[in-house]
Amino acid sequence: MKPRPLGRTGMTVSELCLGTMTFGTQTAQDQAHAQIDHALAAGINFIDTAEMYPVNPVSKDTIGRTEEIIGAWNAANSARRGEFILATKHSGSGMAHVRDGAPISGATIRATLESSLKRLRTDYVDLYQFHWPNRGSYMFRQNWSYDPSGQDPAAIRENMIDCLxxxxxxxxRGTIRAFGLSNESAWGTAQWLHLAEAGHGPRVASIQNEYSLLCRLFDTDMAELSVNEEVGLMAFSPLAAGLLTGKYQGGQVPQGSRMSLVPELGGRKSARVFGAVEAYLDIARRHGIDPVHMALAWALTRPFMMSAIFGATTLAQLDHALGAAEVTLSEEILSEIAAAHKAHPLPY
Structure with missing residues (x-):
């Protein structure tokens, strides 16, 4: 498990990150704790969560449960807290189940962080992230109709300064070690960087956006900013919500799977997506490589990639995904993946 720098913080994280958004819904606490144990034993030192987790679905009754499950592990293994980098997130504007949907501001940060720390049973968070920008985002399949023309740049920057x-x-105070973004744009990230350089607060260390063989919005402007400014990508959904495993091909919906709970996969299910998936599955078959390993190993080849976040409902799925760390893709496979991407761009 190769280490990679967490921005300019001096911290390093494993190239694979354990995602936890199913802890407390699809994954019970004992199984979640077994996953943490297994991931750490395999060399992962990076765990990502959020105040709003678990999902599938998001519910007012379960807000914070994932952090509580991780906190129970921390309480039982207090001597091991320094072995891993723990990341969590402050929900953005419009999340009705917390703070009545209030936007992120200087007034919300301390109380929100304190609540996370209490649930996580730790004195500090290594990476504190803003889950999405208050002004909205082109993420979550909003890119098809994204319109920033109503934004007020001066007000946005004023809020950013307040937050920083x-x-x-x-x-x-020692309660956070680094600051990260999620579901942000190139313009937004550049504003945060500029304001930090002007002395208003901590520099952005990372950005957590969706990225996979099927979702490559990060490949152009964000890629340039990420590489040149050393703001590494934490890719979420590198398996495209399970689509790239092939388990949904041919109309299959395995019991207990994400699609069985969220039929449209948050807008990822489309008329073109299964053809795109089949193109990648065909590459994997012809080269005798597991499609999960291929998707994750490909993500790790990208020049801006800091860590690919993968989640697992079961310990067996976790163990399977970990095998990607041992896989090196040939130039032939990479070339075929590039050709498949050109043939099947933006399937959702």
Whole structure:
């Protein structure tokens, strides 16, 4: 499990990150704790969560449950807290189940962080992320109708300064070690960087956006910013919500799978997506490689990739995915993947 830098923080993270969004719904606490144990034993030192988890579905009754499950593990293994980088997220504007949907601001950060720390049973979070920007985002399949023309750039920057100053107070208190973004754009990330350089607060260390063989919105402007500014990508859904495993091909919907709970996979299910998946499955078959390993190993070849976040409902799925760390893709496979991408761009 190769280490990679977490921005300019001096911290390093494993190239694969354990995602936890099913902990507390699809994955019971004992199984979640077994996953943490197994991931750490395999060399993963990076665990990602959020105040709003678990999902599938998001519910007011379950908000914070994933952090509580991780917290129970922390309480039982307190001597091991320094073995891994723990990341969580502050929900953005419109999340009705917390703070009545209030936007992220200097006034919300301390109380929200304190609640996460209490649930996680830790004194600090290594990476504190904003889950999505208050102004909205082209992520979550909103790119098809994205329109930023109603934004107020001055007000956005004023809010960013307010947030950065509050974050700096937490850095000074020792409650967070680094700051990250999620579901952000190139313009938004550049504003956060500029304002940090102007002395308003901590520099952005990472960005967590969706990225996979099927979702490559990060490949152009965000890629350039990420590489040149050393703001590494934490890719979520590198298996495209399970589509790239092939388990949904031919109309199959395995019992207990994400599609059985969220039939449209959050807008990822489309008329073209199964043909695109089949193109990648065909490459994997012809080269005798597991499609899960191919998808994850490909993500790790990208020049901006810091860590690919994968989640597993079961311990067996976790163990299977870990095999990707041992896979190196040939130039022939990479070339065929590039050709498949050109033939099947943006299937959702």
């Amino acid at each position: 100053e509050a974050l700096q107070r937490e850095v000074d």
